[in-house]
Amino acid sequence: MHLTLTVNGTEHALDLDPRTSLLDMLRDHLDLTGSKKGCDHGQCGACTVLLNGRRINSCLSLAVMHEGDEITTIEGLGEEGKLSPLQAAFVAHDGYQCGYCTPGQICSATAMLGEVEAGWPSHVSDNLEDQPQLTDAEISERMSGNLCRCSAYPNIVDAISEVGGGRK
Amino acid sequence: MDVNFKMDKPVERSLLDTTNQNIISRPLDRIEGPLKVSGRAKYSAEFKLPNMAHGVLVGAAIGKGRVKEIDVKSVEALPGVLMVVTDTEKFLRNPAQGMDTEAPKQGVTSIDYFGQPIALVVAETFEAARNAANALSVTYEDAEGRFDFDARIDTAKPKKDSEKNQGDVDDAMRSAHANVDAKWTTPSQSSAAMEPHASLAHWEGQKLVLYGSYQMLSSNRLQLADAMGLDPEDVRILAHYVGGGFGAKLGIGPESVAAAVAAKDLGRPVRVVMTRQQVFEATVRRSNTVQHLQLAADAEGRLTGVSHETITGNLEGEDFSEPASAATQFLYSGANRRFGNEIVLMDQVLAGSMRAPGEAVGMLALEGAMDELAELLDVDPVELRKRNIPERHPTSDLPFSSRSLAECLEIGARDFGWSKRKSAPASTLEGEWWIGHGMATAARSNMLIKSSARVTLQPDGRALVETDMTDIGTGTYTILAQIAAELLGLPIDAVDIHLGDTNFPPASGSGGSFGAASAGTSVYLACEKLRQTIAEKLGGEVEDLVLSDGMARMGNTSEPLSELIAEPLEATATVEPGETGKAFVQAGFGAHFAEVAVHAHTGEVRVRRMEGTFAAGRILNEKTAISQCFGGMVFGIGTALTEDMMHDHRYGHIVNRDLAEYHLPVNADVPQLKVKFLEERDHAANPLLAKGIGELGISGAGAAIANAIYNACGVRVRDYPITLDKLIDHLPDPKGL
Ligand code: FES
Numbered sequence A: 001m002h003l004t005l006t007v008n009g010t011e012h013a014l015d016l017d018p019r020t021s022l023l024d025m026l027r028d029h030l031d032l033t034g035s036k037k038g039c040d041h042g043q044c045g046a047c048t049v050l051l052n053g054r055r056i057n058s059c060l061s062l063a064v065m066h067e068g069d070e071i072t073t074i075e076g077l078g079e080e081g082k083l084s085p086l087q088a089a090f091v092a093h094d095g096y097q098c099g100y101c102t103p104g105q106i107c108s109a110t111a112m113l114g115e116v117e118a119g120w121p122s123h124v125s126d127n128l129e130d131q132p133q134l135t136d137a138e139i140s141e142r143m144s145g146n147l148c149r150c151s152a153y154p155n156i157v158d159a160i161s162e163v164g165g166g167r168k
Numbered sequence B: 001m002d003v004n005f006k007m008d009k010p011v012e013r014s015l016l017d018t019t020n021q022n023i024i025s026r027p028l029d030r031i032e033g034p035l036k037v038s039g040r041a042k043y044s045a046e047f048k049l050p051n052m053a054h055g056v057l058v059g060a061a062i063g064k065g066r067v068k069e070i071d072v073k074s075v076e077a078l079p080g081v082l083m084v085v086t087d088t089e090k091f092l093r094n095p096a097q098g099m100d101t102e103a104p105k106q107g108v109t110s111i112d113y114f115g116q117p118i119a120l121v122v123a124e125t126f127e128a129a130r131n132a133a134n135a136l137s138v139t140y141e142d143a144e145g146r147f148d149f150d151a152r153i154d155t156a157k158p159k160k161d162s163e164k165n166q167g168d169v170d171d172a173m174r175s176a177h178a179n180v181d182a183k184w185t186t187p188s189q190s191s192a193a194m195e196p197h198a199s200l201a202h203w204e205g206q207k208l209v210l211y212g213s214y215q216m217l218s219s220n221r222l223q224l225a226d227a228m229g230l231d232p233e234d235v236r237i238l239a240h241y242v243g244g245g246f247g248a249k250l251g252i253g254p255e256s257v258a259a260a261v262a263a264k265d266l267g268r269p270v271r272v273v274m275t276r277q278q279v280f281e282a283t284v285r286r287s288n289t290v291q292h293l294q295l296a297a298d299a300e301g302r303l304t305g306v307s308h309e310t311i312t313g314n315l316e317g318e319d320f321s322e323p324a325s326a327a328t329q330f331l332y333s334g335a336n337r338r339f340g341n342e343i344v345l346m347d348q349v350l351a352g353s354m355r356a357p358g359e360a361v362g363m364l365a366l367e368g369a370m371d372e373l374a375e376l377l378d379v380d381p382v383e384l385r386k387r388n389i390p391e392r393h394p395t396s397d398l399p400f401s402s403r404s405l406a407e408c409l410e411i412g413a414r415d416f417g418w419s420k421r422k423s424a425p426a427s428t429l430e431g432e433w434w435i436g437h438g439m440a441t442a443a444r445s446n447m448l449i450k451s452s453a454r455v456t457l458q459p460d461g462r463a464l465v466e467t468d469m470t471d472i473g474t475g476t477y478t479i480l481a482q483i484a485a486e487l488l489g490l491p492i493d494a495v496d497i498h499l500g501d502t503n504f505p506p507a508s509g510s511g512g513s514f515g516a517a518s519a520g521t522s523v524y525l526a527c528e529k530l531r532q533t534i535a536e537k538l539g540g541e542v543e544d545l546v547l548s549d550g551m552a553r554m555g556n557t558s559e560p561l562s563e564l565i566a567e568p569l570e571a572t573a574t575v576e577p578g579e580t581g582k583a584f585v586q587a588g589f590g591a592h593f594a595e596v597a598v599h600a601h602t603g604e605v606r607v608r609r610m611e612g613t614f615a616a617g618r619i620l621n622e623k624t625a626i627s628q629c630f631g632g633m634v635f636g637i638g639t640a641l642t643e644d645m646m647h648d649h650r651y652g653h654i655v656n657r658d659l660a661e662y663h664l665p666v667n668a669d670v671p672q673l674k675v676k677f678l679e680e681r682d683h684a685a686n687p688l689l690a691k692g693i694g695e696l697g698i699s700g701a702g703a704a705i706a707n708a709i710y711n712a713c714g715v716r717v718r719d720y721p722i723t724l725d726k727l728i729d730h731l732p733d734p735k736g737l
């Protein structure tokens, strides 16, 4: 099937097997292997990308559902020498070890900070009305869709907390 | 220039203590960090070779029996399908065990466990291969399977040479002032590294090149060569980045041989990535264990007897048995001692090494038993441990190379505020939560493994380190750069580290917490040799040489390295274990302290605080070392509370074979952990004076949580993981408080 979409600001026209997931499109067809495959079942978050600014598990979405969409992957957030604030904070706080879950963590955190700013409550928010604060508990709760077997969680929370404006 | 060094006697003075570059030990950022956080670090499945085909493995849909027929025709005509490989002779029955030098059992006509890979479907695209793999029709002949461990426990056979007896434990138990005599059980676990096992194979004539997600390339190469009937020289394995291993990638997996066979038959590169389900079903697990612990103590709380006997399961033909008593054998005193392992033959996925094989689950039992004993004796748990630190190894009478256990216990207790703990269980209720505190000792044996590296000083003043060592998240890239920069007087960004390629000198690989010390020592030795050569060039003694900021100084002469070296200056060094490995007991030690909350009505457990204090010789990079300890401690949280790989007793399959059902700790399960290292140098371990750190953090961690749960609510669970169903019926009535 024919598909046109924008990835990291570049428009791509592709002919794809309709069974191709958005994740496999990125990894196998566009050579954007920064998005990782940890489970292919929406269970680990390693494949998290931004779809029109919102975080999604790209393994759970078929590429052909994204005609005209704008996708941002980890490669689009920054590169060596020009890291995004979150990418730099993950390096400074050692928010990773093997690095395999890391692109997903960073894409997820990028969107998550926007969700908090927009006032979206979470399971650990005190109530549904007030502006949620970026506490450690809020960060941990909102980042629990991204597994890290190396277990860099404490450092991931530190990195996100710093970029989000310091400890609350 | 080659250097060979055998660790035959303690190293009195390490160069690292004399160079004053202030690079070693510093908490520097990982040098490969920018590549990882920007998605540019390439893992095995991410190399793209021209004309590459995609393979998907097909696993057996029965747990025991025989393949009658694989109906290749059922999928051959599907669009895009290239071939179905059913190489029943070469295919691996199961992965190789860590450090094996031969192929594991090959041949897959008979099925020995559910999910055992029996075929590989290869197609032009991943989508076509996946579809055809699902459609492949296979007929089986079923056989009676050995799937129920508990029902078969009486058939357990002693593991060769595992039995150790000293004195009379039974007598010690009878005459003890207090004793503990109980069984602990732990379930099968999965390493569940986030990167699934992957192999991309291609042939350059008769030579096989494999991008493989593996931890120990030099032995992986021997395994793969043997499996394929090749000369090891004709096999090259590459693994620049590995997405976690934790033991599951120590030995080659079935996907490697399948990819190699297919690539050969097809004359094209073939990539095979295991599905997450296949990683659970067809790689390697930590065996479930039944551990019988006996502790006998006198009225002063001194141990008089220690017995730790373990029963595990494994496939026929495999003799690995989780050495759960590994630390128990040297950690505490007691004249009467008994240890042993037994194996139950099971038709279940291979049991092998997972992070800290032995201590990781053995210390759950030992440290649980110590907690029970402390209560019986009415002695503080920290004090009981301190009282039983033996002078020398309780059996061999060998000295310890270095051991700051008492200090870790004391400092850890102080930092945690242990003295404020209420020792009576179920004493503190906060809202609907019982609050409790627990502790446990950490201990993990230290090893040195043969390892080589080449270091080259370039005329432009940069250094290049080459070794087939891997970095599986452990920090290898960074610590090797720190060692070279420290010893050669270079800024860290003037050192290039090339890892993960068997074309480089063979290293220890990553496993058993020996990687940093072993590979690090080889780099150290090569740099030491280069220092000597530089000193000779300057016409002086190496003792007088100062290398700093890219300059070489000798007395009053000072020259930039780049001017001193016209040709690349190269040294290859190999370290081997020697006499100090036999003359000393070597281990890292530490203490875990945990605070938990147990919900008074549901039994839900939350870890609120967890602190680890460790001593493991010189810390090579404080930042990556802390991360390693965090990782171990979080494995401990998973072990204590959630991880449980369930085997079906009737059909032999793994019931929870994915990340939704096998519960790894998530971010919300983990509080802000604290780790502290005590200053220590181990002169018998290696010239770096460092000990392993990757597995120390897990050893004892889960026990501290279990002990805290008991302290919180008074329920003692000896059957891991401690899920709420095991607590809920026994919770005390909160109204009494
Ligand atoms: S790969 Fe998409 S959630 Fe795991």
Ligand code: FES
Binding pocket: A095, A096, A097, A098, A099, A100, A101, A102, A147, A148, A149, A150, A151, A152, B194, B243, B244, B473
């Ligand atoms: S860094 Fe290895 S899984 Fe997160």
